[in-house]
Every structure is written in C-alpha cells, then in structure tokens.
Amino acid sequence: MGDSPDDTEGLPWQTDDEAANPSAAELEAAGQNALFADTSAPPPAADPAPADAVVPASATAPATAPSADAAQPYRVLARKYRPQTFSELIGQEPMVRTLANAIKRDRLAHAFLMTGVRGVGKTSTARLIAKALNCIGPDGLGGPTIDPCGVCEPCRAIAEGRHIDVIEMDAASNTGVDDVREIIEAVRYAAVSARYKIYIIDEVHMLSRNAFNALLKTLEEPPPHVKFLFATTEVEKLPVTVLSRTQRFDLRRIPAELLQDHFASVCRQEGVEAEPEALHMIASAAEGSVRDGLSILDQAIAHADLDTDGKVTAARVRDMLGLADKGAQRRLFACMLEGDAKGLMAALAEQYALGVEPLALMRGLMDLTNRITVEQVGGSGADAPTAEERAAIEGWAGRLAAGQLHRLWQLLLKGYEEVRSAPDPLVAAQMALLRTLHAGEMPDPGSLVKKLEELAANGLSASAPSVSAEDAGAAAPVAQYDWARLVDQIEARHLHLGTRVRMQVRPIAIEQGKLTYTQAAGFTDDLSPELRQALLDVTGSRWEVERVDGEAAAGAQPTLVERDEAARADAAERLRAHPLVQATLAAFPDAEMLDDDEQGTRNWSKSA
Numbered sequence: 198m199g200d201s202p203d204d205t206e207g208l209p210w211q212t213d214d215e216a217a218n219p220s221a222a223e224l225e226a227a228g229q230n231a232l233f234a235d236t237s238a239p240p241p242a243a244d245p246a247p248a249d250a251v252v253p254a255s256a257t258a259p260a261t262a263p264s265a266d267a268a269q270p271y272r273v274l275a276r277k278y279r280p281q282t283f284s285e286l287i288g289q290e291p292m293v294r295t296l297a298n299a300i301k302r303d304r305l306a307h308a309f310l311m312t313g314v315r316g317v318g319k320t321s322t323a324r325l326i327a328k329a330l331n332c333i334g335p336d337g338l339g340g341p342t343i344d345p346c347g348v349c350e351p352c353r354a355i356a357e358g359r360h361i362d363v364i365e366m367d368a369a370s371n372t373g374v375d376d377v378r379e380i381i382e383a384v385r386y387a388a389v390s391a392r393y394k395i396y397i398i399d400e401v402h403m404l405s406r407n408a409f410n411a412l413l414k415t416l417e418e419p420p421p422h423v424k425f426l427f428a429t430t431e432v433e434k435l436p437v438t439v440l441s442r443t444q445r446f447d448l449r450r451i452p453a454e455l456l457q458d459h460f461a462s463v464c465r466q467e468g469v470e471a472e473p474e475a476l477h478m479i480a481s482a483a484e485g486s487v488r489d490g491l492s493i494l495d496q497a498i499a500h501a502d503l504d505t506d507g508k509v510t511a512a513r514v515r516d517m518l519g520l521a522d523k524g525a526q527r528r529l530f531a532c533m534l535e536g537d538a539k540g541l542m543a544a545l546a547e548q549y550a551l552g553v554e555p556l557a558l559m560r561g562l563m564d565l566t567n568r569i570t571v572e573q574v575g576g577s578g579a580d581a582p583t584a585e586e587r588a589a590i591e592g593w594a595g596r597l598a599a600g601q602l603h604r605l606w607q608l609l610l611k612g613y614e615e616v617r618s619a620p621d622p623l624v625a626a627q628m629a630l631l632r633t634l635h636a637g638e639m640p641d642p643g644s645l646v647k648k649l650e651e652l653a654a655n656g657l658s659a660s661a662p663s664v665s666a667e668d669a670g671a672a673a674p675v676a677q678y679d680w681a682r683l684v685d686q687i688e689a690r691h692l693h694l695g696t697r698v699r700m701q702v703r704p705i706a707i708e709q710g711k712l713t714y715t716q717a718a719g720f721t722d723d724l725s726p727e728l729r730q731a732l733l734d735v736t737g738s739r740w741e742v743e744r745v746d747g748e749a750a751a752g753a754q755p756t757l758v759e760r761d762e763a764a765r766a767d768a769a770e771r772l773r774a775h776p777l778v779q780a781t782l783a784a785f786p787d788a789e790m791l792d793d794d795e796q797g798t799r800n801w802s803k804s805a
Contacts, residue, residue, distance in 0.1 A: 275491040278463055280321050281356060283329070283343055287459055287487070288451040289318060295446070297343040300329065305341070306444035308416055308425040310401075312432040313448030316486030319428035322448065323397045326426055327363045328355045331391040341392070351391055362391035368403040377408045381415050384423045393424050401427040402434040409436050416442045450485025453477070459487065460494050464509070469498055471509035474523075478514050493518070516552070525553075526561045527589050533562075533605075533634050534597075541630055545623075555626035559613045566609060569593045570602045608633040680704050684757060686735040687728075694727050702728070703753040711741045715750035717759070 280286040283293045299305050309326060311319040325345070332345035332352050345352050354360035364383075366376070380396060388394040398404075404412075416425060416439065427443060429435065451459075457473070457480040464471045479497060483490030494509075500517045501507045525548055532541040548558055572594040612629025619625030688695025701720040705713040712732070716724070725742045732740040755763065772778055773790065782788055 273492070274463060274467075274495045275316075275488045278466075278491065280318065280325065281347060282345065283325055286318055286322065286325065288455055289322070289448055292322070292446045292448065293343070296326065296329070300341050300343050305330070305424075307419050307423070308427070308443040310427045310429070310432070310435075310440070310443040310445045311448055312429055312445065314450060314484075314486060315430055316483075316488030316490075317448045317451060318487065319430075319448055320397070320399055322446070323399075323426040323428055324355060324363075324365075326424075327360075327393075327395045327397065328352050330393050330395065330424060331355065331360075331362070333392075360391065362388040362394045363397065364395070365397040365399070367400065368398050369400045372403050372405050372408060374405065374407040374411050377404070377411045381411065384415060384420055388422050392422075394422055395424045395426060397426045397428070399428045400430070401439075402429045402431045406436075409439055413438055413442070451483075451487055452485070453480040453483075456480035456483055456485075456487065456490050460490060463491070463494065467498070469501075469507055469509060471497075472511050474511040475509045475514040478511060478518065482518055518557075523586055526558075526565055527586070529558075529630075530562060530565055530593075533630065534593075536634055538631060538634055541634060542627065545627060545630065549623055555616050555622040556613070559609060559616050559626060559629070563606065563609045563613060565590075566602060566606050569597065570599075570606070573597070573599065573602065604636065605633065608636055680707060680754075681757060683707075683732070683735065687731045690734055691727075691731050694724070694731055697724060698728065699757040701756060703750070703756050703759075705745065705750065705753045710738060711743075713743045713745060715745055715753045717756050 283296075286293065309323070311322050313319055328345040328347075328351070329343055330341050332342055333339050333349050334342075335346050335348050337349065339346070339349075347353070347356070351360060355363050358365070364380075366380075384394070384396075386394075419425065425443070427439075432440075432445075457476045460476045460479060461471065461473075464476075475497065476494075479490055479493045482493055497509045497514050497517060498507065500513055501509050502513065525544060529541065529544045529548070532538075532544060545558070549555065569590055572590050608629075612626070612633065615629055616622050616625040684695060684698050687698060701716045701724065702714045703717055705715060707713075712728070723744060725744050729740055729742045732742070754760075769790065773782075778790075
C-alpha cells in the first residue's frame with residue numbers, strides 16, 4: 198500500500214501549486230485557531246532534549262503568564278494591614294488582656310460594645326472576637342482562644358467575610374425596627390457550622406429608638422449560641438438600657454510614637470524607605486487613628502519622587518499635608534519672642550508663598566508652645582526627631598517663665614479661632630501674630646500686681662502726716678494699721694458708732710488684735726464694748742480694746758475729726774500764704790476767705 202496522506206505533503210490528485218496554496222476554508226480555520234485555542238488538536242510534541250541539557254526555568258513557563266499578585270487589584274494599606282490577630286492590634290493591651298482572661302476562665306459575656314474614635318480598631322476587634330470564639334484550630338479540635346489559628350475554615354471564612362454564622366450589619370443603612378425584627382427571628386435558630394452565631398452591628402448608635410426598644414429583650418437574654426458585638430463612635434447616643442446590657446470596651450487613641458513604629462514596620466514590609474521625620478509628621482497628623490495614618494502614608498508613598506526610588510521624605514510629606522517647616526516654625530517663634538516684627542512678617546510671607554496655610558501655621562506654633570510647656574514641667578516635650586529641634590525646645594523651656602508660656606498659648610488659641618473664621622486667613626494670621634508679639638512686651642499680670650502693691654505702699658507712706666521726732670516712737674505702732682480705713686468699715690456697718698469713734702477716739706497703739714486708745718476731752722462714755730464687737734464684725738477676729746487715761750495717754754494721735762480740721766486749717770494757711778492771695782488781700786483789706794460750705798449761708802446784702 199502507498200504512504201498515508203499524513204506522510205505526503207499533498208493529496209495525490211493535487212498539483213504542487215494547489216498543495217502549496219491552502220484553500221479559503223483552511224485559512225479561516227487557521228485564523229480561528231490563532232484567535233481561540235484549538236482544543237481539538239493535540240499540542241505539538243516537543244523535540245526531546247538531550248539528557249545532559251540544562252533547561253532554564255524561564256523556558257518551562259509561559260512568557261506572558263501574569264503573576265498571581267499582578268492579577269489582583271491594588272488594596273490600600275488600611276485594608277491590607279488590617280489586624281488578623283490580637284497580637285497585631287496595637288495600643289489596646291488592656292482590652293486584649295481582659296478578653297484573654299475571660300476566655301480562659303469561660304466567663305464570656307453575651308454582648309460586647311466597642312467604642313472609640315474612628316480608625317482605632319472597633320470593627321477589626323469585633324471580627325477578631327468572632328474568630329477567637331469560633332476557631333477550631335488546625336486539627337479541628339480546638340476551642341475558643343485569644344490566639345485564633347487563622348488557618349481553619351471558620352477563621353478563613355470570617356476573615357474573608359463569607360461565614361454564614363457571622364452576620365455583619367451596618368446600622369447606618371439598617372436603622373428601622375423591621376431590620377431588628379429579622380435579627381430577633383433569626384436568633385432562635387442554632388448556628389449552621391460555627392460554635393456561636395455572632396451579630397456584628399457597626400455604628401449601632403444609628404438605630405432608631407423603636408429599634409433599640411425592640412432589641413432590648415433579646416439583648417438581655419439571648420440564646421446560649423448567640424453573641425452580639427456592637428461598635429460605635431458616639432457612645433453617648435446609646436440608651437442607658439443598652440449600655441447596661443453590654444460589656445463595654447473603650448478603645449484608646451494610639452500614641453504617636455507607637456503609630457510611628459507601626460508605620461515604619463509597614464514601610465519595611467512594602468519595601469519603601471521613609472525618613473523618621475516624615476513618619477513622625479504622618480503619625481501626628483493621624484491624631485491617634487491607625488486608619489487615618491495608613492491612608493496618609495499610602496498617599497505619601499504615591500506622592501514620593503520616583504527619581505529617589507520612591508523614598509518618603511519629610512519635605513514631600515510637609516508639602517503634601519500643607520505643614521510648615523519645623524525650622525521655619527522655630528524662626529517664626531523666635532521672632533515673636535524677640536519682638537522682631539519685620540522678621541515675623543517676612544517669615545510669615547515666606548511660608549505663605551511656599552503654600553503653607555495660615556491655619557496650619559498657627560496650629561504649628563501652638564504645638565510648639567505646648568511642647569515647650571510640657572518640657573518645662575519635666576515631661577517629654579523635647580522628644581523631637583532631630584537634635585536641633587530638641588535643643589531649641591529645651592533652651593526655651595529653661596529661659597521662658599510659666600506665665601509667659603500660658604499667656605502665649607491663650608493668645609495663639611484666640612488667633613487660631615480668628616484665622617479659622619476670618620474672610621482673609623493671611624491677614625488674620627498677621628494681626629494675631631503681631632498682637633502676640635506686642636503682648637510679649639507687656640509686664641506679666643503677677644508682676645504687675647506686685648508693682649501696684651509696692652506703689653500703693655509707697656504712696657501711703659508718702660502721704661502719711663508728718664510727725665515730730667519726739668512723737669515718732671508713738672506714731673510707729675499706729676502706722677501698722679490704717680485707722681481711718683478701719684473706722685470707715687465700722688461706720689459702714691454701725692453708722693452711729695462710727696460717727697462717735699470719729700469724734701471721740703484718739704488711738705495710741707494699734708497692733709495685731711489689740712487697740713489702745715484714749716478719748717477726746719469732754720467725752721466720758723466708755724466705747725470699748727461696742728468697739729470690740731464692731732472690730733470683730735469687720736475683721737473676723739477678736740480684738741483686745743483698752744481705754745487709758747492720764748499719763749498712759751501721752752502720745753495719742755488726734756481723732757479723725759481733729760485730723761480733718763487740722764488738715765483744713767493747714768490748707769487754709771498754705772492758701773493764705775500764696776503770693777496771689779496775699780496780693781489780693783493787700784488790694785482789698787476787707788476781703789474775707791470763705792469755705793465752700795459758708796458761701797450759701799452768708800447774707801451778702803446786709804454785710805455790703
């Protein structure tokens with residue numbers, strides 16, 4: 198027999214030209230096979246390689262086959278690094294310790310409430326609790342544990358959000374009583390495959406009042422196989438009846454130092470290099486929220502220069518966040534303290550030209566003031582990423598007074614509010630900083646009060662009536678107290694007694710709690726009992742009041758009425774001795790000098 202058709206280049210009845218030129222049908226079939234894989238035809242057999250030939254690994258795999266990571270869409274850092282175990286949950290050690298002890302002692306509550314600001318791990322904690330309660334271990338024989346394995350089917354299903362017995366509900370979009378009624382009906386049925394049926398209700402404060410009331414009975418006495426996990430950022434909106442039925446955990450803000458270390462770890466895992474100062478700024482901007490910080494870090498990595506291999510630098514982060522340069526902040530602060538208004542305006546204009554918002558500038562100065570104050574009282578205010586910044590903060594903390602720093606804070610705080618509400622933030626920032634600069638030249642309120650007290654004391658001693666040398670010894674004890682002021686206070690409460698004291702009492706000595714006096718001539722009634730009670734009323738302490746006569750009364754001061762009369766007489770003599778008055782009396786010999794009280798009582802027509 199002849200060769201089979203497969204062994205020939207063409208059919209017997211075909212000419213060489215027809216065999217060389219395929220038909221249209223063959224061409225179409227070849228095109229279809231090129232576009233779509235021809236599954237009917239077996240793959241061509243490869244030539245056998247020699248036994249000693251080395252085949253490269255790249256030759257055995259398709260050149261165009263995409264990797265598994267390239268086929269997956271990009272996940273942001275906040276989702277990629279969501280905690281999967283309690284050991285990865287940073288900053289919440291007290292809550293983790295409480296849950297661990299509760300699991301070990303089999304004292305698990307039926308409802309948990311996680312509260313705190315955004316991004317501290319409330320929903321992540323609820324999912325971790327769900328994994329801890331339903332974990333069965335790699336061998337399928339484990340029980341509830343604070344360290345879920347993460348490899349068993351319940352752990353993987355809960356992490357992927359597909360477990361049928363872990364129901365996660367958003368209360369912001371399911372607020373009505375009908376949504377809660379579905380939960381009440383479903384809790385009666387046992388869990389399908391897990392140990393516990395768990396309901397995670399996020400933003401639980403968004404439930405309506407009727408929904409809360411409908412949930413109360415089930416929340417108080419749920420079936421043994423049901424656990425409720427609530428998460429909220431506004432715990433004050435929850436009814437007290439709900440709070441009393443749950444075990445509450447207040448998740449803390451994450452400290453900036455812990456956030457910085459966490460972001461550094463994320464950068465190492467991502468293969469990204471970042472400056473410590475840049476991570477410090479991101480941690481400060483996060484305000485205690487891990488999610489906010491990871492979002493900012495994600496943005497900073499995308500914002501980094503490609504020519505520096507994607508390194509996250511402090512300058513780029515500062516430019517991205519609109520923050521002021523730390524060095525520029527210190528220069529601005531120094532201009533304020535030194536009273537350099539021109540330098541202050543130049544530094545402010547320079548920062549504004551670089552794109553720094555006036556509000557961010559004011560906030561940076563307030564933060565610097567706070568850190569100096571904390572460093573002054575022995576805190577950690579000088580924990581700065583650079584040695585230059587630490588030295589500057591420590592220097593200001595040792596040089597500035599506490600009163601200056603507190604006043605500076607109040608002025609900057611008031612300026613911050615003005616800048617935030619002003620139609621032109623730059624102008625408001627200029628005026629606020631100039632006001633702060635000029636207020637620094639004013640004396641401290643405490644020193645001002647001391648100075649006023651000194652002036653008052655000097656003024657009293659200067660205005661005291663002059664006494665002779667022989668009476669100096671007797672006048673010294675009286676000067677210890679302001680007798681006229683004491684009498685004014687007595688007269689304010691006891692009018693009649695005050696008038697009598699002014700006319701009759703001549704003080705000899707006034708000491709602490711003791712008054713020695715004598716009476717003016719012509720007065721014999723004893724004022725000591727009444728005066729003793731009056732001094733107790735006005736001073737709040739008991740006084741020893743003694744009346745003396747004869748030689749013991751030597752050196753007594755005049756009464757207040759006698760003192761006023763002597764002062765008026767002295768003033769009249771000084772006035773009469775004035776050259777103009779003397780010239781007037783010489784020109785008009787019959788002229789008389791009258792007091793103001795006498796002008797309305799004289800009958801001028803009769804005397805004319």
